[in-house]
Each structure stands twice: as structure tokens, then as C-alpha cells.
Amino acid sequence: MTQLRADARRNRERILAAAEAVFAERGASASTEEVAARAGVAIGTVFRHFPTKNDLLGAIVKALLDRLTEEAARQAREGAPETALFAFFTHVVEEAAARRTVAALLSGGGVDVRVDKPLRRLEEPVGALLRRAQEAGAVRADVRPDEVMALLAAASQAALLGGWTPDLRDRTLRIVFEGLRARG
Amino acid sequence: MTQLRADARRNRERILAAAEAVFAERGASASTEEVAARAGVAIGTVFRHFPTKNDLLGAIVKALLDRLTEEAARQAREGAPETALFAFFTHVVEEAAARRTVAALLSGGGVDVRVDKPLRRLEEPVGALLRRAQEAGAVRADVRPDEVMALLAAASQAALLGGWTPDLRDRTLRIVFEGLRARG
DNA sequence: GAAAATAATGAGTCGCCACTCATCTTGTCA
């Protein structure tokens, strides 16, 4: 992998930013032309950097998951054991609610980015958050990581697709958290 | 609205059944041609009965919601107050898991059936189930119907898109139900 | 059982969109 030329690197960034915005607004079915236009670049340039629309979508999803994974690690490092998991949970749902991309991807509407593997990268840090919460007595001991991941996915998708208001989101998450918490 | 000719009524049913199957398998992005083929009918016939692909999708969604609404009413009538809500909840999630249609619709991937209004029809019977559960002390008194609807939508979508196994589904729903239940 | 509706047929139209490629432009490096 040799060095990219300066303008190429700049354009790559612009395209990613534009794609993130366009897909967040219009969903994954938005056209590549629209991304190119928003990036101020010809369509050929988009395809030079991302040979396939799927590659472009994949790059965005990867970036999002990178950010989330890092946020989880940060919470595990700096957050209070009893609340870090819930804080992260809330954070993910808020992120998802602002992005139509992920949900459209997951729905398999013609697109088939493999999200399974990248998603699994989240499982480890989430598992760590869960363990700490359980040790602190904030979550029942019999809750398993895959259950938390399932709840996370469910809340994220629903928040996005259902257009939850912040108020409804808080109230609904409170119920989920209540279900995770230790009794008594 | 005059009477349909006999063959027309027959074909309409065939088309609905075929569409239900095709969209359940392939998602809402499946082509109308495929529906026509499965129904054993020419494509023009499909468009005679449903002038738009959206109309076809809408008809299917409406039928599904009709069935669910009826099931909710049945549970309210015949089920035990403490368990009817949970039973219905489980039923909906199972139904959803078998149908890619609804999720694809909700994701707004180019399609825009208005699901808001039909969904609201579910809210009343669900509200009834909730009230009875609360009176029986099986659900906390401060839980509101829109929260239950939100959880329902979340679980349904995730079960479908995430490909939950029956086992994971049960364990995850258990956590949600725990969150709804009265403490103590 | 024939005329008059009503419906079915399916090749064809149209627009959209992912992707290509011959040509022109720009950055890099000596």
C-alpha cells in the first residue's frame, strides 16, 4: 500500500463525510451520485476510492463501530462500574437514532454489508462493561453478553425506525435497564 | 364498489398469498414480477388489483395488523390477566421473526407505506392488555402504553433483523418482561 | 348463447442507478 497523493487523501475524506451525511439522511438507498455531488467530486472519483457502493457503506459502518468500540473502552476505563454500561447503552441508541444507515443495512434491502463480524468486535468491550456492572451489583448475575447485545440492537433499531422522541426513548430505556438490574 | 368477477376475486387472493410469501422471504425489495410468477398470474394482473407496489405492500401489512389486533383482543378476552400481555408480546415477536416484510417497510428503504396509522390500531388492544396486567399486579403501575409499543417494535425488529435464535429470543424477552413487572 | 362488460395477458416503455473508460488534470520528484 503506497502513499496516496495529497488530493486523493483529501477527496477520500470528503467522500466519507458526504456519504455519512447522505446515508444518514436518506438511508442506504440514496444514490452514489448524490454522495459525489455532496462531496463536490465527480462520480468516477467515488468509484475509484470505493469500487462498489457496498464498499462505501462498509467503510462507514466500520468507522461507526470503531467509534462505538472506543467509547465502550473509554467507559470501561473511566466510568463508574454501576453506571458505565447504562451510559454506553444510551450513547449507542442516541447515535443510532441519528443514522438511518445502519438500520437500512441491517434490513437487507438489497444491500449486504456483512455486519456480523464488525458487530462482534463490540461484544468484547460490552462484555467487559457488563462484568463490571455485575461485580458492582448493578446488574443481575445471570444476564449474559449476547442478551445485552440483543437489547442494544433492538433499542437502536427501534429508536431509529420508530422515530422515538427523546422522552419516549428515556422512558423505554429505563424499563430495559430495570430488567437488567439486580432485584432488591 | 361493485362485485368482482369470480376469476378476479380468485386471482386477488392468489396474489396476496404469493406476495406475503415472497416478501417474507426476500424482503420488500423483491420484484413485482416475482410475486406475479409465484401467483401464477401475469404481471399486468397484479397491477390491475394493486395499482402500485406500495398498495400491495400496504395490503399485506394491513392484513398482518388485522390478525395481530384480533389476537390481542382474544388474549384480552380469554387470557389470564397476569400473563396475557406477555403472551401477546411473545406472539408478535414470533410473527415478526418470520416476516422480513414489516422490518423492510419500517426501514424506509425506498418504500413508504404509512405504518403509523395502522400501528396505532394496535395501541388500543395493547393498552387494554396492559391495564389488566397492572390491575392484576403483574406490571408496574407507572408503565405507559407507548412504552410497551416501543418495546414491542424494538423486539420485533431485532428478532427479525438480528436473526435471533429461539433461545436468545426467550432470554432477551425475559429481561424485558422483568423490566415491566412490578418489583417485589 | 351472443353481446357487453370485465378481466388477463405480456411485450414494451421509461427512468433510475451502479459501474466503466477514454481523456484530461494535477501532484510529485529529480
Added chain:
DNA sequence: TGACAAGATGAGTGGCGACTCATTATTTTC
């Protein structure tokens, strides 16, 4: 600064899929 490689450009191509309509077939009706 000039030569060359790397990149950008955007009109063009191909395929797909929603939707149309002139023609043909089936019911219904009297």
C-alpha cells in the same frame, strides 16, 4: 521546470424493475 505517474472527470453503458396498454380471454347478463 519538465516528465511521468497518479488521480479526476463525466458522458456513456447495461441491467433491472415499476408501470402501461393494445390485444385477447373469460364472465355475466338477458
